[in-house]
Amino acid sequence: xxxxxxxxxxxxxxxxxxxxxxxxxxxVLSLVTGLLYPLLVTxxxxxxxxxxxxxxxxxxxxxxxxxxxxxxxxSLPGHFWSRPSATGPMAYNAAAxxxxxxxxxxxxLAEAVQARIVALRAADPGNNAPVxxxxxxxSASGLDPHISLAAARYQVTRVARVRGLPTEQxxxxxxxxxxxxxxxxxxxxxxxxxxxxxxxxxxxxx
Numbered sequence: 001x002x003x004x005x006x007x008x009x010x011x012x013x014x015x016x017x018x019x020x021x022x023x024x025x026x027x028v029l030s031l032v033t034g035l036l037y038p039l040l041v042t043x044x045x046x047x048x049x050x051x052x053x054x055x056x057x058x059x060x061x062x063x064x065x066x067x068x069x070x071x072x073x074x075s076l077p078g079h080f081w082s083r084p085s086a087t088g089p090m091a092y093n094a095a096a097x098x099x100x101x102x103x104x105x106x107x108x109l110a111e112a113v114q115a116r117i118v119a120l121r122a123a124d125p126g127n128n129a130p131v132x133x134x135x136x137x138x139s140a141s142g143l144d145p146h147i148s149l150a151a152a153r154y155q156v157t158r159v160a161r162v163r164g165l166p167t168e169q170x171x172x173x174x175x176x177x178x179x180x181x182x183x184x185x186x187x188x189x190x191x192x193x194x195x196x197x198x199x200x201x202x203x204x205x206x
Contacts, residue, residue: 058194066194070094071145074197077123078162080147080155082193083134084116087142099140113137124158146190149178165203173199 045053056068066072071082071092085091086100102109116136121127132151152174160167177196181187 058198060198065198067145068192068194069145070143072194074193078159079197079200080152080159080191080193081135083144083147083151084112084136084138085142085144086138092143094143097141097143099138099142120154124155124161127154127157129154145194146179146192149174149189149191152178152191152196159200163200163203169203170200173203 042053051057057064058066058068071085073085073091074081082092085093087093087096087098089096100109100112102112113136117131120131120135132148132154134148135151135154153171156167156170156174159165160170163170173196174191177191177199179190179192181189
């Protein structure tokens with residue numbers, strides 16, 4: 001009579017040969033990617049690009065007045081106005097970057113654009129030039145610190161009239177703060193609104 005032998009697989013009692021390398025690898029990678037690499041990148045950034053690494057902050061008279069990278073709301077008629085922002089619960093909220101997500105045919109977007117056009121026309125009644133689109137629509141991030149050169153030019157007459165400055169002087173300031181296309185061919189000419197308004201505030205009336 002033949003008897004067949006039945007065997008069952010057995011698990012190793014000692015799992016340490018498997019766990020130990022996994023734990024060591026986890027600790028090493030945590031140290032490299034979670035501590036050493038961030039410290040290296042931060043150190044290089046602080047040494048080579050300290051201004052950018054610290055948020056591109058703008059200082060005036062020892063006070064931080066903003067960042068070159070984050071837009072601000074300007075509502076006084078004597079200032080250049082920024083591009084609208086759709087962030088919540090307040091405009092230009094860097095902690096909640098985002099757009100309105102309204103499609104181009106959405107009635108709410110059409111109403112918002114029309115209201116902005118009315119406000120721009122009311123602030124400068126004699127200006128019959130077409131309103132640049134970036135003055136009535138928000139950017140995708142809601143934090144854009146720049147406006148187009150056309151948007152800056154559109155506001156020159158209002159700012160000059162309110163400030164009592166010649167339009168040539170205000171136009172010259174716009175020219176001085178116009179940034180060209182990146183690398184000479186990427187993007188369009190643009191104006192940093194905060195930098196322009198700070199330069200404008202430094203101007204003396206004639």
